[in-house]
Amino acid sequence: MMGQVIFIVARESVEALLVIGILWAWMAHRADARSGKAWLLGGIAAGFALATLLALALVGVTTFLGAAARSWFEIGMLSMAAALIVQMVFWMRKHGRTLKRDMEGELDRHAGRSNWWGVFALAMIAVGREGSETVVFLYGSFLQLQSVASFLNFFGSAIAGLGIALGLFWALQVGARFVSWKWFFRVTEWMLLFLGSALFLTAMGKLLSKHLSAFDLPGWVYATVWDSSDVLSDSSMFGSLLATLAAYRSQPIVWDVLVLALYWGTVVALFGWQKRRCGVTRIAAA
Template sequence: MSANLYLQSFEIASVVWRETFEALLVVGILLTWSLREGPSAQRTAVGWIAAGVASGILFAAALALIMSRASALLDGDAEEILQMIMASLASVLMLRMVFWMRRMEQGNSGGLRNEALGHVRAGNWLGLACLAALAVAREGAETVIFLYGMLSASEGWQTGIVVVSGAVGLVLAVGTFWAFRTGAAMASKKVLSRISQALLIILGSGLAMTVIDKSISLGIMTPLTAPLWDLSWLLDDGRGAGAFLAGLAGYRARPELLPLLGIGAYWLTASLAYMPPLREKAPA
């Protein structure tokens, strides 16, 4: 299998793993706290949560269908522009998710638990279903956008690779969720959060470089300079490990000024998520 296909498999499995795991966490919280009521309420709660999950999956599937149809109707520069926009959106969403995870790293899911209990005790089953539907739809929509952005950045992809890699990501997510719920040390909340953040930042970097490359090829922007250096003798970005790193994180062996500025701005923005919070000075 070529480096490009290895890259696709890794990216797809990573995205499906992360998004599915997060959706499973939310649904798990809803189930755990809803089942603390009587047997009758438990059965009703499970049914409504299942209905919400199914609705969320249908929403994500509908979004995927709409995006594929829209892409099929376009050709030439219009399709390239759509791909550039989706890759840009996916990159921004990945950064936004990193900032959100950093804010939530020290928090807990108490608000969600209280909402679940409140809906069950009040008999508001539709509200409970909506919580599950929103969680699954949100993660599903992000998965669709991420995968579309990554696949559009690829030189070519195979349906079989997408399906198998997605299945691997799904199995990993279920396994990780099981380990997390059973208290396995290797699946601690902090470790999983840091792994997810690293994956999101790296994948977002590759997408950001794709956006820059497409904007240059479409004539929207210029590279500003000729290649500033040439490291292809050390690590060629057109084959092997260099090609894998190029697609994954945006590595370029012969970078011009604009790609350097763009990718530098991306990593600078990502680093802001790890800056200590500003503390207000005490009044004099």
């Protein structure tokens, strides 16, 4: 029972702590790190509020939106988080590489401010979505407790689970310090982009099965593209972690592949455009 509490809490917190850990480490490399961290912490706090609100609805205490509206809300949150991740990486590629010099202009400062809203929203969604599930799990398990001993054991386990996930956060901060910034950024931007693809795929999966299920889409949309569940099933421990963090699927259908192609196509097009434009500015500046 308690091993299970540790495992579930750690597993549910990994996604949020990956996002927060990377954003936090990126902040440390900026001239305006202080205000950035404040926005991030604000987002985390707002995320806890959102998690509680969503959990109340899941438990059935409140009827926060109907079932259909709630799933639209969830699709919206997931898609927005994916979009924010792409936007964040895009922005960091432009500003993060040159680091401290470029926040001097007034215009840049303005751009920075709107980006902080992005940081805030991303942290809020990351904590709020998975957090709501953790709250439901902990609250439900909490109701089963009988004795003071089990009570203490339970809280200890929950904290241990969070501690394991915090280890990831810590590892990212250590990594940021000891690995060169160039490499750290290069690795973490890909981690975030993969996470974005996973969020977008989950969102579109919900769209397909909850809102498009009434329509008869052509049969090939539902056709299985490959089946690698014998090699690595996305129901296994490692497979499902990979599914959460990198959009791995062991039995994807054509829809899934199209969704991922759309995501990565957009990312490549966007960054290609950015690279060309930056190249042009550099020439113009020289």
